[in-house]
Amino acid sequence: MKKIISILCLTVCFTACKTSKTDINKAIENISTSYLAGQVSEIGSDKFMGRQPFTEGETITINYLEDQLKSLGFEPAFGESYFQGVPMVEILSSINEVTVKKSSKIFKLNAPDDAAIISPRLKKENRIEDSEMIFAGFGIVAPEYGWNDYEGLDIKGKTVVVFVNDPGLYTGNTDLFKGREMTYYGRWTYKYEEAARQGAQGVIIIHETEGAGYPYTIPRKSSITSRFYLESADSNASMCQFTGWFSADAAAKLFNESGYDVQKLRMEACKKEFSGFPLDMKISLNIRNSIRFNKSNNVAGILRGSAKADEAVVYTAHWDHFGIGEKEQGDSIYNGAVDNGTSMAWELAIGKAFASLKKRPERSIILLFPTAEEQGLLGSAYYTSHPIVPLKNTVTCINNDGLLPIGRMKDVTITGYGQSDLDSIVRIAAEGQGRYVAGDPDSHTGMYFRSDQFSFVQKGIPSLYCKGSNDSREYGKEWAALQIKDYIENKYHRPADNYDPESFNFEGIVEDAALAFRVGYEIANSDFFPKWRKGSEFRMGK
Ligand SMILES: [Zn+2]
Incomplete structure (x- = not known):
C-alpha cells in the first residue's frame, strides 16, 4: 500500500506542482540537439584515442569530463576531486x-x-x-x-x-x-x-x-x-x-x-x-x-540537494571504450561515438538541465561516469562498493548506454521491465511526451545485466536503463529494427562506431534525456524509494 501511495504522490506532483512547472520546462530547454551534437563530435573524435583505461586516452577523457562538470556547476564528488581511483x-x-x-x-x-x-x-x-x-x-x-x-x-x-x-x-x-x-x-x-x-x-x-x-x-x-x-x-x-x-x-x-x-x-x-x-x-x-597493475578512474560530480543532500539519485554513462586496436577498413581507433559517446552527452545534458533549475531538487544529483564498463561493469562495481552517498540513501541509478541517434521514437523501452515500480514513473513521463512504455523485445539478450545500472541492482537498488529504441515516430518498427541490426552487425565494438554529422539525428536522444531528467527530478523531490516487484530475482526473500 505504501508503495502505491508513493507512486500516487509522484503522479500528483507530475500534474499539480504548478509553481515548479516553468522552472522544469526551462530546465528541459537546456537539453538540445546542438548541445548533444557538440558533445558527441568532441567525445567521439580521434583526439580521445578510443577512451581506453590506463592510456593517454583516459587522461584526455577524464580531464574533459572534469571540465564539463565544473562548467555545469557540479561540485567534485570525491572530496576535493572529481576522480575516484579504481585499482585494477x-x-x-x-x-x-x-x-x-x-x-x-x-x-x-x-x-x-x-x-x-x-x-x-x-x-x-x-x-x-x-x-x-x-x-x-x-x-x-x-x-x-x-x-x-x-x-x-x-x-x-x-x-x-x-x-x-x-x-x-x-x-x-x-x-x-x-x-x-x-x-x-x-x-x-x-x-x-x-x-x-x-x-x-x-x-x-x-x-x-x-x-x-x-x-x-x-x-x-x-x-x-x-x-x-x-x-x-x-x-x-x-x-x-x-x-x-x-x-x-x-x-x-x-x-x-x-x-x-x-x-x-x-x-x-x-x-x-x-x-x-x-x-x-x-x-x-x-x-x-x-x-599490469594500474589505476583507472571513475569521474563524478554532485549537485547537493536543497533538503536531503545525504540522499541521491545517480545518473551513469560509462566513459570507457576500446582504444586503439585491430584495424578494420583502414581504421584502428575505436571511437565509440554511440558506445558510449551519445549516452555521455545524454548525461551531461541532464546535468545541464539540473544545474539550471532555480530551485535545486531536495535530494542530491550525482553524475557518475564509470570506467571499465566494457570490461564487466568494473568502475560501477567499484563505485557501489565505495559510494559517496551510502547505498541505503542511494535512491536509484538511471543509466544509459549506446543511445542510437536515429531520431524521435514512440517507445520508451525499459530493459528489465517488470522488475521494479520505477516502470510506473517512467510511464507517466513517457505519456507526457506522447510515448508508450514497452518491455525489451530482445529481452533474451539480458540487457538489464549488461550495463552499469546492474552494479546498483546487485546491491539491491532498483535501477533504470530505458530509452526509445524500437518504434520510430517517422518510420515505424521495421525501420528501427533495421537500424539496430545495422549498428550491431557493422559498428558495435568496431572502429566504424564513428560520429557522422550527416546521419546522426539527436532528436530522440533529446527526448530520452528530457524523460530521464523528469524521472530523476520527480524522485529527487519526493520521499519515494523504488521497490522490487514480486517475481523479480532481485527481491530479497522473493
Ligand atoms: Zn556501452
Whole structure:
C-alpha cells in the first residue's frame, strides 16, 4: 500500500506542482540537439584515442569530463576531486593454439577464430594439459526452478562446456525460467561464476548469436584485447584457470566427432530430466598472460540537494571504450561515438538541465561516469562498493548506454521491465511526451545485466536503463529494427562506431534525456524509494 501511495504522490506532483512547472520546462530547454551534437563530435573524435583505461586516452577523457562538470556547476564528488581511483589489473592473454584430443585423433583450433579463450589468473604461464571436457547443458544451478545442470557430474579440475542463455529462450515455454526473457542464469558472467563455484578448471560457452545477443566477433575481439579486473586479494585464484567461447562452427565440428548434433543437443538440454556427460575429449592449451597493475578512474560530480543532500539519485554513462586496436577498413581507433559517446552527452545534458533549475531538487544529483564498463561493469562495481552517498540513501541509478541517434521514437523501452515500480514513473513521463512504455523485445539478450545500472541492482537498488529504441515516430518498427541490426552487425565494438554529422539525428536522444531528467527530478523531490516487484530475482526473500 505504501508503495502505491508513493507512486500516487509522484503522479500528483507530475500534474499539480504548478509553481515548479516553468522552472522544469526551462530546465528541459537546456537539453538540445546542438548541445548533444557538440558533445558527441568532441567525445567521439580521434583526439580521445578510443577512451581506453590506463592510456593517454583516459587522461584526455577524464580531464574533459572534469571540465564539463565544473562548467555545469557540479561540485567534485570525491572530496576535493572529481576522480575516484579504481585499482585494477590489466591482463592480456595470448594463445598459440588450442588442441582437442579424442582418443588418437587430434583437432587443432585456431585462437581466436574458433576458440576465444583467456585466463583471468594473475599468472604469467597457464598451461592446461589434457583437461577432460564435460558437457553440462546450460551450466545452471537454479534452486527456485528446480534446475541443476551440474547434478551428478564430476567436474573438479576439468573443463565444462555449456550453452549460452537459458532453456526458456529455446523452447519459448513461458513456464520455463522466464520464457524468452533472459534470466541472470543465461549470462556468460553467471556461467563463469557457477563453473568456478563447481571447481572447474576451465569453462567454455558454445556461441550462438541469438542467445548471446551478439555475434561471435564480440567474444573473439575481447579475447585478444586486454581485459581488466578489480584488484582482488586472491589474484583471481577463485576464478577458473581459463574461460572462453567456442564459435558455433568449431563446436559443431567437435560435437559431431562425438556423434552429437549441437542443435538437437541444445533442445535436449532444455529438458529438466537431461543430464550432462563427459565428451570423451581432452583440451590442451598454453596461455601466456602479460599483467599490469594500474589505476583507472571513475569521474563524478554532485549537485547537493536543497533538503536531503545525504540522499541521491545517480545518473551513469560509462566513459570507457576500446582504444586503439585491430584495424578494420583502414581504421584502428575505436571511437565509440554511440558506445558510449551519445549516452555521455545524454548525461551531461541532464546535468545541464539540473544545474539550471532555480530551485535545486531536495535530494542530491550525482553524475557518475564509470570506467571499465566494457570490461564487466568494473568502475560501477567499484563505485557501489565505495559510494559517496551510502547505498541505503542511494535512491536509484538511471543509466544509459549506446543511445542510437536515429531520431524521435514512440517507445520508451525499459530493459528489465517488470522488475521494479520505477516502470510506473517512467510511464507517466513517457505519456507526457506522447510515448508508450514497452518491455525489451530482445529481452533474451539480458540487457538489464549488461550495463552499469546492474552494479546498483546487485546491491539491491532498483535501477533504470530505458530509452526509445524500437518504434520510430517517422518510420515505424521495421525501420528501427533495421537500424539496430545495422549498428550491431557493422559498428558495435568496431572502429566504424564513428560520429557522422550527416546521419546522426539527436532528436530522440533529446527526448530520452528530457524523460530521464523528469524521472530523476520527480524522485529527487519526493520521499519515494523504488521497490522490487514480486517475481523479480532481485527481491530479497522473493
Ligand atoms: Zn556501452
